[in-house]
Amino acid sequence: MVAATDRPVRKRTEVVVATRRKSGRWQGQATLVALRVAVIAIALLLWQVLSGPVLPEYAVSKPTEVAGALVEMLGSASGWADIRATVVEVVAGFSMGVVLGALLGLLLGSFPLAGRVLEPLVAAFNGIPKIALAPLFLLFFGIGAWSKITIAMIGPAFVMFYNIYLGLRLRERELVEVVQVMGGRRHHLLAYVTIPTLAAPFFAALKTGGPLAILGVIGAEFIASTEGLGHGLFTSAMNLDAATEFAGLIVLVTMTLILNGLLTWLDKLALKRLGLTARDRPAAEHA
Known part of the structure; x- marks a missing residue:
């Protein structure tokens, strides 16, 4: 009887764990995308600022x-x-x-x-x-x-x-x-x-x-x-x-x-x- 009562609890626990894992994966992917966008933005900003004063504008x-x-x-x-x-x-x-x-x-x-x-x-x-x-x-x-x-x-x-x-x-x-x-x-x-x-x-x-x-x-x-x-x-x-x-x-x-x-x-x-x-x-x- 106790084992039968524990089954719904285990199922709910498994569902919660799976949901958290999925949410964690999505958060990890979102973080990666945000970091990549940030790197590209920084590179473009440096390119814009350095072109002319440091780098020859006719070349870059x-x-x-x-x-x-x-x-x-x-x-x-x-x-x-x-x-x-x-x-x-x-x-x-x-x-x-x-x-x-x-x-x-x-x-x-x-x-x-x-x-x-x-x-x-x-x-x-x-x-x-x-x-x-x-x-x-x-x-x-x-x-x-x-x-x-x-x-x-x-x-x-x-x-x-x-x-x-x-x-x-x-x-x-x-x-x-x-x-x-x-x-x-x-x-x-x-x-x-x-x-x-x-x-x-x-x-x-x-x-x-x-x-x-x-x-x-x-x-x-x-x-x-x-x-x-x-x-x-x-x-x-x-x-x-x-x-x-x-x-x-x-x-x-x-x-x-x-x-x-x-x-x-x-x-x-x-x-x-x-x-x-x-x-x-x-x-x-x-x-």
Whole structure:
């Protein structure tokens, strides 16, 4: 009887403890956000005060001037044309690189002999600085969008290839044999072994390859282009227009954060659907 009476009390206690923990987490997050905002505000204030008396204004501009340049960029048709051109090149190059790298990783990872023969050649090609290939692609595709898309494709392709290739090689042989002994066919191995094994490396490669695609596009636009954020940054630097330069950098940072946020959301959603918990991602720094 006493134990039965204590059950509602324990339940209420557990509810109160859980509520306090949740409230504590929210308070902790709010504190982190407030501290980050404070750091940014202090940095902007120092930038505004030191620009001119201490730092050369022609090189660093001022936050107020950068804000004006950003508003002007976002309010002009040419500014949005540059943003649109860069976004299209990044999305196209990133998508093609992911598909190419995944297919190559699956192919060489599924056929060990082909992997032993071709993997050193892939590693040798990966050792070439990606931006050094830009003039070659410019000769093939001209200064249009395809030369930028091709450069953007290379970085994500190599990252995806290595993650998928190594993920297949590290697949647990004992688990594969157990599934085979139990009468499992190829589609069972794919569903219960291969996909869960490659899920985390795949999404790690996505999150690593996104910034590489942006870097490739901007580098190629620096070398030769008629539109795009890289073209705008290069033109601003040549004109010593620091305010517009920083405005373009803000747009680039925003683009990177949006891409990373989308990939993080997709990562969590896919792992949740697959019934996998978040775990340490493999190092995907092969580009």
